[in-house]
Amino acid sequence: MITFYPGPSKVYPQVGPYLQEAVESGLISANHRSEAFMQMLQHTVLSLKTKLDVPDDYEVYFVSSATECWEIIAQSLISASSTHIYNGAFGEKWMQYTHKITAGANAFYFDSETVPDLNKLYFQENEVICVTHSETSNGTFLPSSFLSELRSRTENLIAVDATSSMAGVALPWQNADIWYASVQKCFGLPAGLGVMIVSPRAVRRAEEIGENKHYNSLLFIRDNFLKFQTPYTPNTLGIYLIGKVMEQVEQIEIISEIIQQRAKNWYQFLAENGYELLVKNEAVRSGTVIAVHAEKTRIAELKKAAKQDGITLGNGYGKDKETSFRIANFPAISDEEIAVLKGFLIRTASNK
Structure with missing residues (x-):
């Protein structure tokens, strides 16, 4: 998983x-x-x-x-x-x-x-x-x-x-x-x-x-x-x-640059594939926790399908618990794992 x-x-x-x-x-x-x-x-x-x-x-x-x-x-x-x-x-x-x-x-x-x-x-x-x-x-x-x-x-x-x-x-x-x-x-x-x-x-x-x-x-x-x-x-x-x-690990300046570039790629990827970002203002979007918004039923379907594909998505939290999912963008996560999730999100985007 x-x-x-x-x-x-x-x-x-x-x-x-x-x-x-x-x-x-x-x-x-x-x-x-x-x-x-x-x-x-x-x-x-x-x-x-x-x-x-x-x-x-x-x-x-x-x-x-x-x-x-x-x-x-x-x-x-x-x-x-x-x-x-x-x-x-x-x-x-x-x-x-x-x-x-x-x-x-x-x-x-x-x-x-x-x-x-x-x-x-x-x-x-x-x-x-x-x-x-x-x-x-x-x-x-x-x-x-x-x-x-x-x-x-x-x-x-x-x-x-x-x-x-x-x-x-x-x-x-x-x-x-x-x-x-x-x-x-x-x-x-x-x-x-x-x-x-x-x-x-x-x-x-x-x-x-x-x-x-x-x-x-x-x-x-x-x-x-x-x-x-x-x-x-x-x-x-x-x-x-x-x-x-x-x-x-590398020095934090190197890690930070990698994380920020990954975040930029994530936000661009999600927008290009029809996913709505929870945070609309780019200036205050986190580089380490990426939140995606959708209807309650859509979120439930995505999390269920991801689990069947061996992927755990983060639940929403607080007032956005049922209408969002979150993606960790932490240093321990590999590029290969990110590619797997992106492939899943492309497939599920086409099935909307």
Whole structure:
């Protein structure tokens, strides 16, 4: 079965041999305070920062998932309030979860065909600004120009959900203070690990707040990672695998160029073959999650036919659940697999 599901998605084929290596090395049975583990964690962090071009003074932590990052940010970095700028289901979920913890999460919803109007936003002092870089639910993304302008307008902490873009496209790290993602998308790895990347400004803010009440308090996590340890028994296998994948992949600038060209080809192909794109505005279409719109019955027919041909299409999500399907455009997916899906879509287009 070829999968284009946008998370969990296809893992790199090399992950199988890496799993065997991990078992044979004995590392996944090692204590997470051991020298062997600490050396592996240090190597993994360095490899990730090198391949993704993360600034030297930004710190990398591994947690359980992107969802856990919602909790860490709410507990350790939000002292009063947050403003959540979103147009889709995952941005909204982040806001709702934060509100449960802080009761001070403000929503700023914008239309999925537009870029948020910063002239309509006012941020309170020390308020954390939360944005979704690539909204997985509807196939939109925020252009780098938006993040650059946002950064130029405020000294507030900016947190970015980069779950469907980190390790797939080059990110403007300096334009935000907290970046996070899960590895089951562009990293090409099994689910069960989150990556959190924070700026010196975010560290200073965490120190000012001084929250250290939880096993996943940011300061507690940081104290351990500075020693290349973890605050709790970690997903050692996941950390090992991300290190191995970071060794094998190209620099992010090369990967990003490939992904963007693939996306351009996808959007052109779909339009030429009579498929309606969910996002009409080219300027805000995601390069990593491509959403296609159709009537409910047509979507059901396409997904059923694809499954019979050994292809898994991504379901729609949220309000577009039954009237769209999504195509993952992640680095682990091969050109040969894309050709198979395109062949299927050509055949099914002729049967409309």
